[in-house]
Amino acid sequence: MLAEIGLASLALALALALYAVAACLIGARGTGPGWLPSGRNAALLTFPALLLSAGALTLALLSEQYQLAYVYSVTDPQTPALYRFTALWGSQRGSLLFWSLLMSGFACAAIALNWRPQSRLMPYAIPAMMATLAFFLGLSLFVENPFERWWVLPDLPADRQVASTALIPPGAIAPSEANLRAGAEGLNPLLRHFGMVIHPPMLYLGFVGFTIPFAFAVAALAAGDLSSHWLQATRRWSLIAWIFLSLGLLLGGRWAYDVLGWGGYWGWDPVENAAFLPWLVGTAFIHSAMIQEKRGMLKLWNMALVIATFSAVMFGTFATRSGVIESVHSFARSQVGFPMLGFWALMTLVALALLSWRWRRGELRDERPFLNILSRESLFVLNNVIFIALFCAIFWGSFGLPITSELLLGKEVTIGPETFEFYVAPLFAAMYLLMGVAPLSAWGASSLRSLGRSILAPLAVTGLCVLLIMLSGAGLAVALLGYGTALFAGTVALFEIGRGARARNRSLGESMPRALLSLFRRNQRRYGGYIVHLGVTLIGIGVVGSTVFQTERQHSLARGESVQVREYRLRYDDFILARASDGRRLHIAAVTVLRHGGEVARLRPRIDEYPQMPMTIAGAHSTLENDFYVLLISGDSERATFRIYINPLVNLVWWGGVVLALGTAIAVYPKVTPEPRERKREAKPA
Amino acid sequence: MNQPLPAPGVYPEREGGAILRRVVMAAILAFAVIVVGGQAGGVTDNDVIRVAQRMYCPVCENIPLDECHTIACIEWKDEIRAQLAAGRGDQEILDDFVARFGDHVVGLPQDPLLRALAVVVPLLASALALAAGLIAFRRFPRGGERAPTPLAMAPASDAEYRRRLEEDLARRR
Numbered sequence: 001m002l003a004e005i006g007l008a009s010l011a012l013a014l015a016l017a018l019y020a021v022a023a024c025l026i027g028a029r030g031t032g033p034g035w036l037p038s039g040r041n042a043a044l045l046t047f048p049a050l051l052l053s054a055g056a057l058t059l060a061l062l063s064e065q066y067q068l069a070y071v072y073s074v075t076d077p078q079t080p081a082l083y084r085f086t087a088l089w090g091s092q093r094g095s096l097l098f099w100s101l102l103m104s105g106f107a108c109a110a111i112a113l114n115w116r117p118q119s120r121l122m123p124y125a126i127p128a129m130m131a132t133l134a135f136f137l138g139l140s141l142f143v144e145n146p147f148e149r150w151w152v153l154p155d156l157p158a159d160r161q162v163a164s165t166a167l168i169p170p171g172a173i174a175p176s177e178a179n180l181r182a183g184a185e186g187l188n189p190l191l192r193h194f195g196m197v198i199h200p201p202m203l204y205l206g207f208v209g210f211t212i213p214f215a216f217a218v219a220a221l222a223a224g225d226l227s228s229h230w231l232q233a234t235r236r237w238s239l240i241a242w243i244f245l246s247l248g249l250l251l252g253g254r255w256a257y258d259v260l261g262w263g264g265y266w267g268w269d270p271v272e273n274a275a276f277l278p279w280l281v282g283t284a285f286i287h288s289a290m291i292q293e294k295r296g297m298l299k300l301w302n303m304a305l306v307i308a309t310f311s312a313v314m315f316g317t318f319a320t321r322s323g324v325i326e327s328v329h330s331f332a333r334s335q336v337g338f339p340m341l342g343f344w345a346l347m348t349l350v351a352l353a354l355l356s357w358r359w360r361r362g363e364l365r366d367e368r369p370f371l372n373i374l375s376r377e378s379l380f381v382l383n384n385v386i387f388i389a390l391f392c393a394i395f396w397g398s399f400g401l402p403i404t405s406e407l408l409l410g411k412e413v414t415i416g417p418e419t420f421e422f423y424v425a426p427l428f429a430a431m432y433l434l435m436g437v438a439p440l441s442a443w444g445a446s447s448l449r450s451l452g453r454s455i456l457a458p459l460a461v462t463g464l465c466v467l468l469i470m471l472s473g474a475g476l477a478v479a480l481l482g483y484g485t486a487l488f489a490g491t492v493a494l495f496e497i498g499r500g501a502r503a504r505n506r507s508l509g510e511s512m513p514r515a516l517l518s519l520f521r522r523n524q525r526r527y528g529g530y531i532v533h534l535g536v537t538l539i540g541i542g543v544v545g546s547t548v549f550q551t552e553r554q555h556s557l558a559r560g561e562s563v564q565v566r567e568y569r570l571r572y573d574d575f576i577l578a579r580a581s582d583g584r585r586l587h588i589a590a591v592t593v594l595r596h597g598g599e600v601a602r603l604r605p606r607i608d609e610y611p612q613m614p615m616t617i618a619g620a621h622s623t624l625e626n627d628f629y630v631l632l633i634s635g636d637s638e639r640a641t642f643r644i645y646i647n648p649l650v651n652l653v654w655w656g657g658v659v660l661a662l663g664t665a666i667a668v669y670p671k672v673t674p675e676p677r678e679r680k681r682e683a684k685p686a
Numbered sequence: 687m688n689q690p691l692p693a694p695g696v697y698p699e700r701e702g703g704a705i706l707r708r709v710v711m712a713a714i715l716a717f718a719v720i721v722v723g724g725q726a727g728g729v730t731d732n733d734v735i736r737v738a739q740r741m742y743c744p745v746c747e748n749i750p751l752d753e754c755h756t757i758a759c760i761e762w763k764d765e766i767r768a769q770l771a772a773g774r775g776d777q778e779i780l781d782d783f784v785a786r787f788g789d790h791v792v793g794l795p796q797d798p799l800l801r802a803l804a805v806v807v808p809l810l811a812s813a814l815a816l817a818a819g820l821i822a823f824r825r826f827p828r829g830g831e832r833a834p835t836p837l838a839m840a841p842a843s844d845a846e847y848r849r850r851l852e853e854d855l856a857r858r859r
Contacts, residue, residue: 262753269748385819392815393808401804405795413800414742416750416793423808554731614755641731 003068006056007147007166010097013049013104014141016042017134021127028123028222036123040111043126046133047108050101054088057097057146061087066180069164070094070146076186078582082197083187089200090191092321092336093146099317100136102201103208107133110212110237118233124219132211135343143335150175189584189610195255203248203275207313209241210282214310214351217303221354226299226363231289236668238286243664245279250539250657261616261631263552263645265653266543268420273398274316277391281309284387291377294443296367298381300359305384307351312391314344319399372445379438386431393423421547425482432485432540435533436492458491465491474549482544490537493530500527524666531663538656545649554633556641562594565644568628569594573602575637585609589632589640593621605632605642624651729770737766737776741783741791750793 023039026032057070061084066072074087074094089095107129115122140146148164151172162175190196213234220230252272253265266272285305291298322337358364370378397415405413440454466484474480497519504515520527555563555570562571574590588606592599603619621628626648633641738752745758752763762783769779780792789795795804 260753262750267748267750271748382819385815389812389815392811396807396811397804401800401807405789405800405803409800411795411797411800412788412790413795413804414748414790414793415804416740416742418740419794419804422805423812427812552732552735554735556731616755643735 002056002060003147003149006053009049009053010141013046014137016046017130020130024123024126039126043111043130044108047104050104054097054101058088066184067149067174069148069150072184074187076184077181079187083192086197087187090187093144096140096144097146099204102204103133106208106212114233120223120225121216121219124222125215128215128218139336189613189615193255193259195251199251199255202244202251206241206245206248209244210309210313212237213306217306218351221358228293231293239664239668242282242286246660249275261618263629268417270398271320273394274319278309278312278316280387280391281312284384285309287380288384291380295377300364303355311348318344374441374446374451376438376441376443379434379441383434386427390427429485432489435489439492439496458495461491462488479544479548486537486540490534493533497530524669528663528667531666532660535656535660535663538652538659542649542652546647549648551646554643558639566646567595572640575635589635593628603630605630607632622651729767733770734763734767737779738763740793
């Protein structure tokens with residue numbers, strides 16, 4: 001019954017999305033007044049339809065309905081309830097449905113909130129959103145259907161007697177429940193981690209979120225409303241998508257750190273890079289959108305960036321789901337490869353064609369010229385150049401070269417972290433430098449002298465910090481450069497917040513805490529942005545510390561024996577063999593970590609032996625200064641081999657993520673209008 | 687024409703030489719095994735990791751060799767240990783694996799063309815992006831050189847429009 005409900009509501013959602021596209025486009029032509037509201041209502045109804053469909057699949061997962069091929073492939077009777085729930089996005093079919101549900105949720109919210117304020121854009125924005133949704137629903141329904149069920153077909157030859165289909169074939173009978181339970185495959189062990197509960201939804205929210213600004217940009221191009229209306233309508237959506245994508249990337253890094261057992265969190269793997277690419281262009285867009293809103297400039301560039309962000313999202317989805325990362329040949333064999341490639345190309349080309357048409361008509365000209373290379377808008381453009389250069393470099397290493405080499409030379413190549421780090425490190429340094437300089441320059445024009453004066457104090461503080469770091473022993477030039485540029489960006493953010501609060505304190509007589517509060521209330525976007533910069537600074541410092549100064553050792557120890565690694569000593573105490581409730585065998589080493597002679601932690605690194613694969617789960621002792629991270633490589637009661645990592649400052653990466661989320665929340669939070677009395681007080685001359 | 691058969695118990699000189707060669711070979715092999723065995727004891731896990739970090743699993747896509755626990759990777763790491771023990775350098779070992787299995791087993795292609803493409807293209811792209819940005823700045827008209835088109839002068843928002851309207855009205859009063 002659940003399969004029928006899920007399938008019917010999925011088909012209904014597809015029909016509604018297609019109808020919404022058609023009705024809104026007819027309405028846009030002015031054929032009749034009823035078409036547009038009808039299209040809107042159909043679009044709004046896709047969400048409850050998909051909620052029902054995803055709800056049915058979730059219920060099937062929770063109630064162990066193994067006749068559903070999806071439930072059979074991602075759970076088994078031992079799977080805990082939490083992972084049954086998260087199995088909804090544990091494999092391609094479920095995750096496509098989940099993606100569609102989130103896309104529909106975002107679209108419905110955007111339609112409901114912008115229906116009246118952006119009535120001119122809605123006839124085109126709704127079709128753009130619903131066309132994207134319809135594509136994914138089509139994939140779910142016709143290519144990767146999560147509601148297919150196992151059937152036994154006794155009339156067919158023995159090798160074709162068992163099949164999974166969405167509709168009941170004639171003469172089919174349901175397989176025995178006991179056989180299904182016994183054969184159920186269970187969730188991929190890599191996904192049985194709390195990080196996987198949150199990481200994919202965050203990433204998907206980030207991905208689908210960027211569809212909203214894209215849809216409004218396309219609508220602006222189609223409707224000819226090329227003012228900043230579409231930017232105002234989508235500013236919050238862009239920031240929400242951006243923060244979800246940022247958190248998705250960070251949580252993915254945390255999951256890799258905890259689960260993959262290699263002592264790091266970012267391996268420049270193509271799957272990671274596929275999610276990072278939209279983040280780079282999206283970040284560039286968020287910055288350059290401010291220039292259009294404030295100065296009426298970069299209209300063409302903003303359109304191009306938002307199209308590029310959506311295109312990168314679609315490409316990332318295509319790349320991770322089509323198999324093209326493994327090999328161009330597996331892409332060709334993939335069922336979703338060609339449809340996704342086609343949709344990605346179609347949407348990108350349609351948007352670019354509209355953009356080119358409007359540009360040739362002269363409708364995307366800037367309202368003001370750039371006056372000065374030191375103006376804030378010019379520095380923002382330079383910042384955009386850096387982001388685009390990073391995008392191109394990472395795209396080339398992850399996809400461009402491997403695909404070109406395999407197609408043209410017949411050679412498979414892999415680009416490793418050392419190669420990526422070689423060319424992205426200087427670009428990131430330049431990005432941090434601009435993050436520091438740009439907020440100090442003025443809109444319109446800035447003189448070298450005034451900019452120099454503003455930079456002096458933060459630069460002096462940064463220099464002092466770098467000197468202290470150097471004296472503490474971290475004297476490597478690369479590290480000092482990394483720390484210096486990141487610290488400079490953070491120092492400027494702190495200085496700017498302090499300067500604003502001081503100005504209020506002097507002119508309005510507010511106490512400093514009150515001045516700070518008022519500052520954030522008055523200009524949430526600007527000061528929220530500075531908090532985001534502080535978060536990015538912390539992440540940068542964490543990345544430099546944990547990359548440049550990471551220590552890695554492997555040692556084989558007899559029981560009772562110990563080994564010194566930098567300031568830590570690891571002692572091998574005991575070895576335990578156990579079996580978990582879900583059937584996996586656990587090989588656990590009990591170790592004690594000592595620092596300067598004193599015990600600081602007792603850890604239990606272990607190997608989880610699943611039927612599909614073994615997993616190495618680290619034991620970690622975390623402080624803000626560093627992580628002592630130990631992996632059990634092999635062992636028995638007599639002897640064990642450990643791989644030990646000391647990752648300095650790695651926790652700043654995670655704390656930076658928290659600060660980044662806080663800053664974005666401040667920037668996105670609906671504007672608090674000051675009380676009339678306060679407004680009056682502020683209007684008084686100082 | 688036919689060579690006379692040797693008398694029983696008497697071996698021809700050439701055959702005796704062959705035996706000697708075999709003995710010498712066996713001695714060399716035994717010596718090599720002892721030497722290699724002795725050196726293998728000197729190769730630490732960390733030495734193997736150092737080389738394995740620069741290689742990729744032959745089975746799993748994009749998983750560095752030192753992090754992978756498949757049987758194929760364990761065998762490769764054993765082979766790295768043996769090659770290190772035999773006195774081979776890191777680069778020699780990498781070259782040997784690339785020659786046998788292809789460029790995808792290392793993090794930077796060894797093929798000169800692919801290596802150049804891997805390194806030069808991103809640098810070139812960055813330089814081009816920067817150059818494009820700078821050229822764009824140079825081409826930007828200075829203040830007042832270009833009057834905005836009427837369409838481009840469309841106000842950015844209703845609030846902005848109202849503000850301009852009020853300003854115009856105030857000027858007329």
